[in-house]
Amino acid sequence: MTGIKALARHLDLSIGTVSRALNDKADVSPATRKRVLAAARELGYRPNHSGRALRQGRTSTIGLVLETGSPASLAGDAFFMQLIDAMQETFSAAGTDLVLLPCRSADDPIEFLRRQVGRRMVDALVITATRRQDPRIAMLVEEGMPFLALGRSGTPGDWPWIDLDFEGVADRAVAELAALGHRRIALVAPRKEVNLAHVWMDGYRAAIRRHGLEEHEGLMLRLSVSENGGRQAAEAVLGMDPRPTALLLVSEMMAPGVYARLGEAGLEPGRDLSVIGFRRNPQLGFLRPELAGFALDLRALGTAVGEAALGLAVSPADPVRLVWPMDYVPAASVRPPPAE
Amino acid sequence: MTGIKALARHLDLSIGTVSRALNDKADVSPATRKRVLAAARELGYRPNHSGRALRQGRTSTIGLVLETGSPASLAGDAFFMQLIDAMQETFSAAGTDLVLLPCRSADDPIEFLRRQVGRRMVDALVITATRRQDPRIAMLVEEGMPFLALGRSGTPGDWPWIDLDFEGVADRAVAELAALGHRRIALVAPRKEVNLAHVWMDGYRAAIRRHGLEEHEGLMLRLSVSENGGRQAAEAVLGMDPRPTALLLVSEMMAPGVYARLGEAGLEPGRDLSVIGFRRNPQLGFLRPELAGFALDLRALGTAVGEAALGLAVSPADPVRLVWPMDYVPAASVRPPPAE
DNA sequence: CTGTTAGCGCCTTCAT
DNA sequence: ATGAAGGCGCTAACAG
Numbered sequence: 001m002t003g004i005k006a007l008a009r010h011l012d013l014s015i016g017t018v019s020r021a022l023n024d025k026a027d028v029s030p031a032t033r034k035r036v037l038a039a040a041r042e043l044g045y046r047p048n049h050s051g052r053a054l055r056q057g058r059t060s061t062i063g064l065v066l067e068t069g070s071p072a073s074l075a076g077d078a079f080f081m082q083l084i085d086a087m088q089e090t091f092s093a094a095g096t097d098l099v100l101l102p103c104r105s106a107d108d109p110i111e112f113l114r115r116q117v118g119r120r121m122v123d124a125l126v127i128t129a130t131r132r133q134d135p136r137i138a139m140l141v142e143e144g145m146p147f148l149a150l151g152r153s154g155t156p157g158d159w160p161w162i163d164l165d166f167e168g169v170a171d172r173a174v175a176e177l178a179a180l181g182h183r184r185i186a187l188v189a190p191r192k193e194v195n196l197a198h199v200w201m202d203g204y205r206a207a208i209r210r211h212g213l214e215e216h217e218g219l220m221l222r223l224s225v226s227e228n229g230g231r232q233a234a235e236a237v238l239g240m241d242p243r244p245t246a247l248l249l250v251s252e253m254m255a256p257g258v259y260a261r262l263g264e265a266g267l268e269p270g271r272d273l274s275v276i277g278f279r280r281n282p283q284l285g286f287l288r289p290e291l292a293g294f295a296l297d298l299r300a301l302g303t304a305v306g307e308a309a310l311g312l313a314v315s316p317a318d319p320v321r322l323v324w325p326m327d328y329v330p331a332a333s334v335r336p337p338p339a340e
Numbered sequence: 341m342t343g344i345k346a347l348a349r350h351l352d353l354s355i356g357t358v359s360r361a362l363n364d365k366a367d368v369s370p371a372t373r374k375r376v377l378a379a380a381r382e383l384g385y386r387p388n389h390s391g392r393a394l395r396q397g398r399t400s401t402i403g404l405v406l407e408t409g410s411p412a413s414l415a416g417d418a419f420f421m422q423l424i425d426a427m428q429e430t431f432s433a434a435g436t437d438l439v440l441l442p443c444r445s446a447d448d449p450i451e452f453l454r455r456q457v458g459r460r461m462v463d464a465l466v467i468t469a470t471r472r473q474d475p476r477i478a479m480l481v482e483e484g485m486p487f488l489a490l491g492r493s494g495t496p497g498d499w500p501w502i503d504l505d506f507e508g509v510a511d512r513a514v515a516e517l518a519a520l521g522h523r524r525i526a527l528v529a530p531r532k533e534v535n536l537a538h539v540w541m542d543g544y545r546a547a548i549r550r551h552g553l554e555e556h557e558g559l560m561l562r563l564s565v566s567e568n569g570g571r572q573a574a575e576a577v578l579g580m581d582p583r584p585t586a587l588l589l590v591s592e593m594m595a596p597g598v599y600a601r602l603g604e605a606g607l608e609p610g611r612d613l614s615v616i617g618f619r620r621n622p623q624l625g626f627l628r629p630e631l632a633g634f635a636l637d638l639r640a641l642g643t644a645v646g647e648a649a650l651g652l653a654v655s656p657a658d659p660v661r662l663v664w665p666m667d668y669v670p671a672a673s674v675r676p677p678p679a680e
Numbered sequence: 681c682t683g684t685t686a687g688c689g690c691c692t693t694c695a696t
Numbered sequence: 697a698t699g700a701a702g703g704c705g706c707t708a709a710c711a712g
Contacts, residue, residue: 002458003689014699019691029697046458050399051689053390054704061461066440068425084442085408092444100406100440102424104432118342118386121401227567227596228626256567257626260600286568286597343705354683359707367681391705394688460689 007045061097063122068102086302117145124312132195146312153195160319170203173276177246178211180336186244188233191222230257245337252277274334289332401437403462408442426642457485464652472535486652493535500659510543513616517586518551520676526584528573531562570597585677592617614674629672
């Protein structure tokens, strides 16, 4: 028995008074409050989560759904771990907890979410890897479960989302390459049917057209987001005739594979093939030449995501819809195309 | 109101009867049970987690603590994601849920755990990255919170743990290399002060001594477990004089970095420097020559971990203590040392 | 076989 | 400023 009852008895106070003191409510004498807080700390009292949740009708917990077992979760994890870190900081200040809900890739995501919704273990959900048509969204809207999507989707409705600016990145990357004289730019998109793949490819297509560059569906590769996917991308580019002079990656995690495969072919990134990774990633600082990419402040993004998630319960109206901008950072992996 | 009360009213039954029917208790007529289950499905009834937890004194939820924000979490994540996937399968069959509890690297892990313990949101905890002296263990024992440690620790007591056979792997790897004629074997251990680093190094030292190989603390490198750490390992080996003829990695995720750095120096893994990665990882199938390592069935391990975790609540006595064996799988990255 | 009742731990209203 | 009491949703013991 480490509950509030024991604490109250220990202090020779009523449960109600102790509760008010702990929760910073009015109508408690300063002396009593102080005494209660001291005793609570001393006895290591923590409110029982279930009791509080039952009474208050909310759990002060937000769940982030993660897909496990899928190969794509792999490269993204470093990303998510940092994002989660920042989210949690924001939550912590608001007295909210973050739990990660692993959804088995083998399980039906709809069934998984429905279960979470019904259990009412979390007040809100953050879902990731949104699909172009995402039945999870319609379901959550219908069930009335507040949620934030990390990623847009074609699914209609006024639901809140935050997404990276894949379109803007593709646009800017193509512009940079075009300005240097590149005319054949290959693109790597995720193999998975996530929405961002389409945003990314659409952004690329539009930019290619705008700059009057070579337009050809064969220049767009769908590969797994991993080092090996990068190898395969380089492999594919090497096999193209005429060979593209630049390669645009949907994830910088593929770059080491690209570099390795180019090296094996006696080619050098930048000199023989310009490469733009998606996100500037300090973890890849070892790459030579340095990889051009787009700066992303994961801490700031995590804070924004955290705040949006916290706001879900508060203001269901006017949902967040935020495209997170990213700034191009040039590097030696991007140079003018080699002379033909 | 989607609770049991509404369901009972809808069926014109008492709450108690409905509850018994739903929970497969005795003393419910088959007809009633069928009717209740049908209505529950139709109305999408799911028991409220808090209500049930409060009443039963347990949450049927197990928490796995993850460190976020730390660089080491990075390479390990693919590992964990697969492990989690298998754990969850086991839990699911037992009606238990798995939640991941992200612990910020900036936060005090003891405080974090104490909080989780007090909240009683999970029935048991699985902790990872055990330290040589790990205050978390003493704390959890003292608080009476059932837990399973993924990793041993020098912390005394009869607490349950499951660990990979780092010692056996080091021993076998050294034996294989010695049999081929290697006499100078470099070792890479994690930079972080995790217990496995010491088990790993001790296993290596013992094996080196047993085989009468060159013994020198300078042959043991402490590096971050990442591709870049692998680069640094290769870099260090290249700088040693006399140069080691073999390199033993604590994680296969470092191998691409090793290969890349060797390639830059005009050296070839296997021919010029034998390399053994820790775990056979299909994800690294692209490496040439293929990387020698130790087979690990992550699904089986996940199942074992899941079962051990489920058993925590049941049988606090006789705690699991399991060293998970791994089998050596030779590959072309290991060859006799080059002629001097 | 079913209904009634008590109570898990907590917060909140109402009474004092 | 404090205590008493009710009830959040659920299950388990008991009564019928």
